[in-house]
Amino acid sequence: MDEPVSDEWTTALELAGALYPAAYALTVDESAALARLRQELTGGKTREALLLLGVLPTGYTVALADVLAERALSHRDGLLVRQLFGRLPRHETVGVVPTAVSVQVMRTSDDDAYRRLAELLYYLGLDDALRELAEAALASDDPGVREVGEEFHPDH
Numbered sequence: 001m002d003e004p005v006s007d008e009w010t011t012a013l014e015l016a017g018a019l020y021p022a023a024y025a026l027t028v029d030e031s032a033a034l035a036r037l038r039q040e041l042t043g044g045k046t047r048e049a050l051l052l053l054g055v056l057p058t059g060y061t062v063a064l065a066d067v068l069a070e071r072a073l074s075h076r077d078g079l080l081v082r083q084l085f086g087r088l089p090r091h092e093t094v095g096v097v098p099t100a101v102s103v104q105v106m107r108t109s110d111d112d113a114y115r116r117l118a119e120l121l122y123y124l125g126l127d128d129a130l131r132e133l134a135e136a137a138l139a140s141d142d143p144g145v146r147e148v149g150e151e152f153h154p155d156h
Helices: 007-041 046-053 058-063 065-071 078-086 090-107 111-124 127-138 143-152
Strands: none
Touching: 007 046, 007 058, 007 065, 046 078, 058 065, 058 090, 065 078, 065 090, 078 090, 078 111, 090 111, 090 127, 111 127, 111 143, 127 143
C-alpha cells in the first residue's frame, strides 16, 4: 500500500517541476542571466546559483568557468562544480577548465587551492592539465604545495 506523500515531498516535487520552466525563462536574456549568475557566484547565493546552473544549458557553465574554478576551492561547493564541468562535452571541458584552473592557481596558490584544483582536474580526467599543475606544485617553495604535486603527479 502506498504511503501518503508528506508535505515536504509535495513541496519539493512542485519546486522541482517549476525549476525547468523558470530556468528556461532566464535564457531569454542570456547576458542578464550571466551577469546575475556571476554576481551570485561571487558573493550572493552561491549554492543556489550552482544548483540553477545544473539545469541551464551548458554554455552558461562555459561562460562562467573562471568563477566556477574559484568556487571549486570551496570544500562545500567543490563537488557541485565538478559535476557542472562534468556535464560539458569533452571538447568544451578541455577548452575551458585548464585555463580557468591556471588563472585561479595564480590568484590562490596555497596547498589547499592546489589540492582542490588538482582534484577537479583528476575528476574530469584532464591528465595533461593535471600533470602541468602537479609540475608547478613540485617547483614550489611551499612544502605543502609540493606534497600536492607529489600526490597528483603521475610519475611520483
